[in-house]
Amino acid sequence: MKKLLITAAALAVTAGSAMAQDVVRMGTEGAYPPWNFINDAGEVDGFERELGDELCARAELTCEWVTNDWDSIIPNLVSGNYDTIIAGMSITDERDEVIDFTQEYTPPDPSAYLALSEDMDVEGGVVAAQTNTIQAAFVAEQGWTLVEFPTPEETIAAVRNGEADAVLADKSYLAAAAAENDDLYLLEREEMIGGGVGMGLRESDPELREKFDAAIQSMKDDGSLNELITKWEVASTF
Template sequence: MKKLILAATALAMSAGMGMTETVRLGTEGAYPPYNFINDAGEVDGFEREFGDELCKRAELDCTWVTNDWDSIIPNLASGNYDAILAGMSITPEREEVIAFTQNYIPPAASAYAALSEDADIEGGVVAAQTGTIQASFVAESGATLLEYATPDETVAAVRNGEADAVFADKDFLVPVVEESGGEMVWIGEDVALGGGIGVGLRQSDTELREKLDAVITEMKEDGTINEMIKKWFGDEAPLFE
């Protein structure tokens, strides 16, 4: 009888260990410091560190998948991965298609950068990454919008004369401007867009969303997210209060 009880216990434990939920995290891998591919060929950046900690606390077995930005929502819907961590701002338009957790980065500034302080950002040609809140803003601003598949292409468009300026998350543009040796300069005022950045999920995955929301709340309250934000975006970055 004792052997039968022990065997049953072992079987129950092994079954429980096998119940760990596997979640595939989709990211772009081309938007530093949010996410990028490092020299070892692995996903890196703020969202890698945040996502790994999120999964650890939620007791999820997570793997990372890279996907081009312009198809990142359709491939979530088709089941190629289970969640998006890719610097994606929460907007009403996106919430019609997918669900979001609460934000894990507060609303942050978008900005213009150009080769000259005289660049025309109101009536000229402005480059932005396709499918972003920045592209939507430019389209409604009166400027001519040039959309590109990757953020690096938007900067290249300015440098090769295709566009007068680039409009993107300021966090992405800061190292571009600082490392340009004076070639790239800031234009105009910063613009606040969106409701912060959240984890994108299929609308049907309510249980996963609730689980992730609970952990994000915990990470906000204990200061973990703020420390990660300061590490990757600097001491001047907006933090959670």
């Protein structure tokens, strides 16, 4: 999943325990279908909305949904704007230094390229990626030409308007865009640059993490998690 590059600023503020509150606030981006998006009714929708609601029910928690821009999603968890992150966030060592994670609720999702031509040479072109993701870091590490944008939609727009030759993002996100647009093509080349996706929580909330861990495990055990993954086509099943 998208990999947020954590800066020292994320360490500057801490918050209290979510378990002392009546409502657990579920933080998501709301801009990354099919993982999470805002539907026509103005509500959070998608795989993670359905998953999160079920996890809250199994954990016997009252939950509400909060949206936050991707580039500040970890700092605002730490500062107490919400109590969890459920936003297609891969578990990484770097993030784990700042926040805690539940066990993964999807296996790793490959990153793919979307372009206007099936024979586009990504190594010799300009590649767009969302700011503060490991896809962006991957392109930079290869020494290729990188352009970054704040939102996923802007990366695809950059390909359309000629600012970039291709975009690198989660395959599940780009596959939907390719299916809806005859002039956009998923390239055969893929990159495995991420780990499994989990819920992020403050390090001061071990009890909440344990509740969600148990709920995720129960969904794995009864097969309902794989059913959701298949329904929304976000990753391979367990």
